[in-house]
């Protein structure tokens with residue numbers, strides 16, 4: 001099992017190395033990086049390339065670790081007990097009918113090895129990663145209600161992503177293989193764009209990339225635009241048929257790009273950029 005990138009996903013050498021290291025070590029791959037640098041997509045593409053089904057767990061601020069294992073649906077049980085006659089009471093008596101299996105349980109008991117994505121783990125509270133340590137380590141957990149031990153038939157290939165909003169506990173980090181997806185350099189970015197817009201005219205791409213990196217490198221931005229923003233913006237440029245001249249300024253000065261709302265997502269950043277353009281125009 002070796003991951004080598006796919007037709008839809010551009011993986012740099014060090015990213016491929018990291019994926020394969022995690023596979024070899026049988027440890028979760030913890031992927032960090034700015035939003036929009038392809039963390040979620042990595043899991044989807046690795047799973048597809050290795051022919052594994054992908055189970056996804058999208059973490060929110062309210063997500064609890066237990067939900068990934070199982071939940072006991074007491075409400076349904078109560079309702080059933082009130083509504084059911086004699087024949088229904090059989091079901092009510094057996095608590096296992098009201099145990100709802102979470103993603104980890106599904107991953108552990110799948111018939112074939114699967115990939116498991118725990119997406120944006122930093123969204124949940126600090127206890128969340130700690131609460132999953134044992135399950136991730138031992139690949140088993142105990143269901144108290146039914147007194148059964150759920151153990152992984154096959155070790156799932158685990159991807160964990162983080163946007164770095166919170167620090168993760170040391171004990172958790174120790175169990176992962178870590179990779180930071182650096183923001184793509186211009187060459188890698190060209191390859192990524194080519195995947196999404198094959199045959200894009202080189203001049204347009206060059207001009208758009210220059211503008212994009214100009215915007216991105218502006219010091220003091222609150223939110224730098226990332227890969228997915230560049231792709232959105234290119235899509236708009238093509239859809240609106242924006243002529244090349246609009247992107248290229250004659251005098252090498254920065255201009256406010258058309259459809260800048262695809263790149264900059266808050267008013268401070270837009271006004272910062274406008275200020276820069278204004279200053280450049282006035283003190284040449």
Ligand SMILES: Nc1ncnc2c1ncn2[C@@H]1O[C@H](COP(=O)(O)OP(=O)(O)O)[C@@H](O)[C@H]1O
Nearest residue numbers: 008009010035036037038039040041192227228
């Ligand atoms: N290496 C890459 N190859 C191809 N497309 C990419 C790559 N990185 C990012 N993208 C594009 O950017 C979008 C956002 O990626 P996503 O995985 O959602 O980012 P993240 O999870 O890091 O926020 C993807 O849908 C894809 O279109």
Ligand SMILES: [Mg+2]
Nearest residue numbers: 039040041119
């Ligand atoms: Mg994501």
